[in-house]
Amino acid sequence: MRDDETRAGAYAEAPSPRPAPKMVEAFDHAAGSLARHVPGGATGFRGVLLHIHVAPAASYEMEELAEAECVAGRGIVGDRYHVGTGTYSPKPDTREVTLIEQEALDALSRNDPPLQRGPIALAPGDHRRNLTVRGVPLNHLVGRRFRVGEVILRGGRLNFPCKYLEELLGLPVYLPLYNRSGLNCGIERGGVIRPGDGIELLNDVPA
Amino acid sequence: MTARVVMKLKVVAARFSTPNVLHLRLVHPLRPELPPWEPGAHVDLRLPDGKIRQYSLCGDPDDLSAYEIAVKREDAGRGASIWAHQTLKPGAIAHVSAPRSNFAIQKASRHIFVVGGIGVTPALPMARRLAAEGADVLVHFCARSKAEAPLLADLREACGPRLRTWFTADGRRFSVSELEDYVEGACLYVCGPPRLLKAVQDAATARGWPEARLRSEAFQATLDENFKPEPFDATLASTGKTLHVPADRSLLEVLRDHGIVMPSSCELGVCGSCVCGYTEGVVIHRDAAIPVAERQHRIAPCVSRARVSVTLDL
Numbered sequence: 226m227r228d229d230e231t232r233a234g235a236y237a238e239a240p241s242p243r244p245a246p247k248m249v250e251a252f253d254h255a256a257g258s259l260a261r262h263v264p265g266g267a268t269g270f271r272g273v274l275l276h277i278h279v280a281p282a283a284s285y286e287m288e289e290l291a292e293a294e295c296v297a298g299r300g301i302v303g304d305r306y307h308v309g310t311g312t313y314s315p316k317p318d319t320r321e322v323t324l325i326e327q328e329a330l331d332a333l334s335r336n337d338p339p340l341q342r343g344p345i346a347l348a349p350g351d352h353r354r355n356l357t358v359r360g361v362p363l364n365h366l367v368g369r370r371f372r373v374g375e376v377i378l379r380g381g382r383l384n385f386p387c388k389y390l391e392e393l394l395g396l397p398v399y400l401p402l403y404n405r406s407g408l409n410c411g412i413e414r415g416g417v418i419r420p421g422d423g424i425e426l427l428n429d430v431p432a
Numbered sequence: 433m434t435a436r437v438v439m440k441l442k443v444v445a446a447r448f449s450t451p452n453v454l455h456l457r458l459v460h461p462l463r464p465e466l467p468p469w470e471p472g473a474h475v476d477l478r479l480p481d482g483k484i485r486q487y488s489l490c491g492d493p494d495d496l497s498a499y500e501i502a503v504k505r506e507d508a509g510r511g512a513s514i515w516a517h518q519t520l521k522p523g524a525i526a527h528v529s530a531p532r533s534n535f536a537i538q539k540a541s542r543h544i545f546v547v548g549g550i551g552v553t554p555a556l557p558m559a560r561r562l563a564a565e566g567a568d569v570l571v572h573f574c575a576r577s578k579a580e581a582p583l584l585a586d587l588r589e590a591c592g593p594r595l596r597t598w599f600t601a602d603g604r605r606f607s608v609s610e611l612e613d614y615v616e617g618a619c620l621y622v623c624g625p626p627r628l629l630k631a632v633q634d635a636a637t638a639r640g641w642p643e644a645r646l647r648s649e650a651f652q653a654t655l656d657e658n659f660k661p662e663p664f665d666a667t668l669a670s671t672g673k674t675l676h677v678p679a680d681r682s683l684l685e686v687l688r689d690h691g692i693v694m695p696s697s698c699e700l701g702v703c704g705s706c707v708c709g710y711t712e713g714v715v716i717h718r719d720a721a722i723p724v725a726e727r728q729h730r731i732a733p734c735v736s737r738a739r740v741s742v743t744l745d746l
Contacts, residue, residue, distance in 0.1 A: 236480045236527060284529070285438045316691060392695070393437050395467075 245299060246309030247317035251381030251411030252368065254319045260368025260380075261429065272361030272424035274373055275327055278350035279304035283312040284393065287350030295322065295376045297415040301355055312389055318409070319381030325354035325407035326363055333401050340400045347398070353390055354407050361424050363408040370413065370429060374422030377414035384409050436530040438478060439466075441499065443524045452505040453550060453582040454517050457491070457498050458526060465496040469531035471557035472649070475499060476697050477516065478527035484697050485512040488554035488649070489531060490583060493561070499528065502582055504550040529697075534704050534721055535649040537562060541617035545571040546606070546632050548624025552583050554649050555623050560590035569594050572610060574628065577601035608635030614645065623649040643724050665741040668692075669711055674741075683733035692746060694733065701735035708733065713742030 251257045278287035282305050293301050300307030300321040306314060313320065330352065336344040349357065356373065366380035386402035441458035449455040460466055474488045491500030503516045520526055535554050537543070543562050547555045552573060562569040571591050575581035577599050588595055598606035608631055611620075620641055622632045629648050636646055666683055667674045677686045684706050687694055697705040701719030710731045716739065719732035731742070 236525065282438075284436065285527075286440070312693060315688075315693070389693075389695075 246306065246311075246314050248298060248300075248321055248411065249317055249319045249381065250298070251319045251321075251379035251409075251413075254381040256382035257319065257368045257380060263368065266365035266369065267362040268426055270360060270362060270424075270426065272358050274356055274418060274420055274422040274424060275359055276349050276357040276420060277301070277418065278353075278355055278357070279307075280311075280353065281305060282308070282310040283314075287353055289350060292417055292419045293355075294417055295412050295415045297412045299412070299415075304355060319411050320409045321412045322356060322378060322410045323354040323384055323407055324356040324358055324361070324363055324378075324410065325352050325384070326361065326405065327357055327359040329402070329405040329407070330357070332405070333398070338401070341397045345396055345398060345401060347394075347396075351394055352398075352402075352407075353393075354384070356418075358424055364405070366408055366426075370427040371424060372427055373424050374418045375414075375416040376412065376418050377427065378410040379413050381409050381411050383407075436476070436532060437467075438476075438527055438529050440525050441466075441528045443520050443522050443526060444498065446520060446522055449502055449582045450580050452580075453502050454505070454520070455490075455500065455502045455583070456516075456520055456526075457500050458528060459498045466499055467530040468496060469493050470533050470536055471561045472535040472537065472554045473531040473533040474535075474554065474703075475501065475531050476529035476703070477501070477512070478529070479512055479515060483510070483512060484699075486698055486703055488535075490553040490556050490586075493557055499531075502550065502553050504582070532703070532705075535621075535623070535647060538619040538645075538647060540619035540645070541568065542615065543567060543569040543619050543621065544612070545569070545621045546574070546611075546624070546628065547571060547622075548574045548628040549576075549580075550582055551622075551624030551628070551649070552581075552587060553623075555621065556583050556587050556590065558621070559587065559594075563590050563592070563594060571595045572598060572606055574598040574606040574624070575600075608632060611635050611639055614640040614642065619645050619647065621647045621649075661737060662739075664738045666738065667741065667743045668746050669743055670746060677737070682735065683731075683737065687733060687746075696734060699734040701732050704732065706732060706734050709745030711743045711745055714739040715742055 252261055277290040277293045279301050280287045295301055305311035306320050330347055333345045367382060369380050371378055384407040386399045386406045388399060391399045439460055442461050443456055444459050445457035447455050469489055471493055474486045476484045477487055478484055487501040489499055490502050503513050505517050506513045537558050545555050545559060559569055559571050571594060598604050620636055622629050661679045663679045664677050665674050666677055675686050675690055677683050684694060684696055694706045697703040702721060704721035707722060707730050709729055715731050716737045717727050718735040721732055722730050
């Protein structure tokens with residue numbers, strides 16, 4: 226009880242109201258808008274959501290959530306890109322939700338490919354992406370719609386590793402994450418997601 | 433310099449080391465181990481209003497289960513210490529960055545520390561490490577009185593006979609005449625208020641100490657009330673783009689306006705987070721982070737400026 230009071234008095238969890246950060250709608254993004262009209266890619270997969278992480282502000286450690294509210298056009302409630310306090314928030318882009326493949330993290334932990342001295346073990350959330358998924362070919366989903374539980378996401382562009390992450394972690398993750406750093410998405414239909422939710426491809430909607 | 437992750441740490445112990453110095457022990461609620469650090473390192477404490485203050489880690493770098501910091505209450509300060517004293521009780525959460533080091537043990541045959549008051553915080557783990565390694569170390573610790581000397585018992589335990597205390601209340605005031613002449617291979621570390629730093633630096637220079645063997649830690653950049661900022665232009669080496677920095681804005685702010693996201697922390701010229709390289713121009717250095725030897729090619733854009741123009745290695 227006292228603990229909570231002290232905490233609330235120390236740091237307000239909800240920052241003062243600020244205008245919604247500028248987001249680029251996923252299918253308006255230079256990458257997503259082009260990819261949308263190019264057929265191909267994996268279909269019929271059935272993946273699963275493993276972890277949900279958010280960070281309250283730039284540089285803050287990611288915190289794992291047992292469920293998360295996704296807001297269409299905005300982001301995950303409690304995340305820095307929903308609030309507009311992310312490192313890259315001043316640059317309008319598609320980053321309402323970011324995803325990464327557990328398979329890519331597994332490869333890093335096996336040092337595959339051996340681009341650095343040895344295996345890199347990233348603790349959950351250290352990659353700073355919001356959703357860790359298994360069985361979802363994220364690189365195929367630029368310009369595609371897919372479902373995570375009740376929420377519908379749109380792939381806007383491939384995520385790109387940043388030197389900032391490397392600095393933050395003190396680990397050489399830039400090169401090994403190249404081309405498997407995940408996917409930046411927009412939220413078409415909001416809702417609540419939980420680890421264990423199924424992930425599957427949806428048909429495109431007419432533009 | 434590098435960006436560092438910010439963690440929400442829990443206060444597990446808060447005790448007064450002196451009547452106005454609060455000694456805190458902080459643990460991570462989920463991780464058994466905190467990021468490692470070297471003696472002399474500091475962390476950022478983030479305040480609810482977004483301000484950031486630096487505090488040296490004063491605990492044991494071999495014990496990664498907790499960080500320890502000591503916060504001196506500065507009634508005439510900018511409010512951070514008062515907030516910490518009022519808020520950081522056992523059970524409270526403090527937003528703390530991973531450590532960074534601008535002040536590290538140097539390779540030396542003899543290590544001399546001149547420490548004033550709360551400046552003891554970085555010196556304690558450094559002296560403890562050196563003493564444990566059997567290095568030749570001598571610590572001068574200056575304070576108003578024994579009761580007002582923070583972490584005195586810890587420093588005494590670490591240093592034993594290698595500690596010399598100077599308490600003005602006892603009629604023992606440290607004098608720069610205590611400083612010895614420079615001998616090849618020695619290193620002099622100074623940590624304390626700007627006045628002590630300046631006095632020791634001047635005396636050391638007079639006694640033949642070269643710049644490179646003089647290390648200091650300041651948690652307040654040079655204050656020069658007569659400084660009049662002038663506008664200047666900054667050119668980015670990578671693109672050739674030139675940005676105008678008006679007199680009332682910092683170079684860091686202008687870079688940020690143009691989408692060049694620099695890590696930054698204190699924005700006072702102390703922490704060194706935003707330091708970047710420059711290749712041409714006359715820089716007016718106003719920070720306390722960049723050693724003199726590196727001032728020909730590094731600039732702290734939060735406080736430093738240039739005469740007319742500068743080319744940044746960005």
